[in-house]
Amino acid sequence: xxxxxxxxxxxxxxxxxxxxxxxxxxxxxxxxxxxxxxxxxxxxxxxxxxxxxxxxxxxxxxxxxxxxxxxxxxxxxxxxxxxxxxxxxxxxxx
Numbered sequence: 798x799x800x801x802x803x804x805x806x807x808x809x810x811x812x813x814x815x816x817x818x819x820x821x822x823x824x825x826x827x828x829x830x831x832x833x834x835x836x837x838x839x840x841x842x843x844x845x846x847x848x849x850x851x852x853x854x855x856x857x858x859x860x861x862x863x864x865x866x867x868x869x870x871x872x873x874x875x876x877x878x879x880x881x882x883x884x885x886x887x888x889x890x891x
Contacts (some may be wrong), residue, residue, distance in 0.1 A: 802863035804831035804889075806856050806880050807872035808843035813867050816847040827867075833859035856880060860887035867891070 805812050812832075818824050831851040834840035842853045853859035860868070860883060867890035869878045884891045 799826075801890075802830040802866045803825040803827060803869055804833065804853070804859045804862065804867070805825055805829065805843075805853075805869045805871060806833050806859060806884075807870065808832050808834050808839055810857075811872050812843070812869065812871035815871065816843070816849075824886075830864045831859050831862050853866060856883065860889060865889060875879060 798872065805816065816829060818867060819829050823835050829847060829849045832844050832849050833853040833856050834843070836851070837854065840852045841846060843849070847886060859865060865879050868884040870884065871891060872880050881891050
């Protein structure tokens with residue numbers, strides 16, 4: 798079975814818990830491949846901490862990345878719907 802490649806939009810506290818499950822080996826047949834944030838510095842730090850190979854320059858760049866099959870959305874409630882709809886329109890699993 799191929800691995801599902803996850804991208805994370807919004808590297809905040811909940812995303813930290815999600816990414817931590819990968820580091821603990823609790824997620825099978827999946828890997829973290831990209832992260833995007835409104836803050837490039839925050840995305841860089843998150844990627845380094847969780848060994849994520851790709852930092853995207855914004856949400857649209859992550860959604861356009863062929864290395865991402867599914868998106869974990871961890872943005873604020875007001876932005877969640879928009880990110881979900883944009884992810885689906887980009888052909889990503891949410």
